[in-house]
Amino acid sequence: MPLSILRIDSSPRGAASLSRRLGDVFLDTLGATTVVRRDVAANPPPAPDGPWVAAEIIPPDQRTPEQKRVLALSDTLVDEIEAADLLLLTMPVYNFSIPSPLKAWFDQVVRMWRTFELGPQGIVGRLTKKHAVVVATYGFGYGPGSPFDGWDHATPLVESCLRFMGTGRIDVVRVEGQLIGPPAARAEAAAAGEARLRALATELR
Numbered sequence: 001m002p003l004s005i006l007r008i009d010s011s012p013r014g015a016a017s018l019s020r021r022l023g024d025v026f027l028d029t030l031g032a033t034t035v036v037r038r039d040v041a042a043n044p045p046p047a048p049d050g051p052w053v054a055a056e057i058i059p060p061d062q063r064t065p066e067q068k069r070v071l072a073l074s075d076t077l078v079d080e081i082e083a084a085d086l087l088l089l090t091m092p093v094y095n096f097s098i099p100s101p102l103k104a105w106f107d108q109v110v111r112m113w114r115t116f117e118l119g120p121q122g123i124v125g126r127l128t129k130k131h132a133v134v135v136a137t138y139g140f141g142y143g144p145g146s147p148f149d150g151w152d153h154a155t156p157l158v159e160s161c162l163r164f165m166g167t168g169r170i171d172v173v174r175v176e177g178q179l180i181g182p183p184a185a186r187a188e189a190a191a192a193g194e195a196r197l198r199a200l201a202t203e204l205r
Helices: 018-030 050-056 065-070 072-083 100-109 154-164 183-204
Strands: 004-009 034-039 086-092 116-119 122-125 131-137 169-175
Touching: 004 018, 004 072, 018 086, 018 131, 018 169, 018 183, 034 072, 050 065, 065 072, 072 100, 086 154, 100 154, 122 154, 131 154, 131 183, 154 169, 169 183
Parallel strands: 004 034, 004 086, 086 131, 131 169
Antiparallel strands: 116 122
16 A cells, blocks of 8 residues: 655755655655655755744643644645655754754654644653654764764654654654765675665555
8 A cells, every 4th residue: 555655855955855755765665655755955844933922832722823824834844744654754964953844844844733732741752653764864973983873863863852752653864974984884884774775665565
């Protein structure tokens, strides 16, 4: 059965982006799907401001028409998530974290009464039936033995946001060292990422 996919791209490099290319590999291997694409690098969502925060914390049935208008884009973004079976997020890692447009997207969709709620046991995420695939590309290495070991705040942030919203399954594919080291090592890392994504897509077909 074809999956409905929401693809979020956040690299500003367009066709030169490795994270976008890897996202293409995943979708090409997966085959027939319904894909909604949102390029947050090309069209960044605005960061929540004071009126947004004031509107978001008010129960939906108590909001004024103006407060509903303020949240209209956020509601659209959440609607896209709710309509999807799988979220595909492709991102480069900049300055140890995620691109600011992707952070703004998360700020728009981590929503009380929409993607999480407060229950008797505390905060409960509502995306329990969703599957997320995160493709992250790095200029440097961040693993054990690297000068930057422990400095990666990108994938932990994304995983935390997704888990907070209750996402049922999260697969993260990391491709490191794309700005340093011998060309052969860079190509090997990219090929390993492609292989992992092809395997994931084959599993889901």
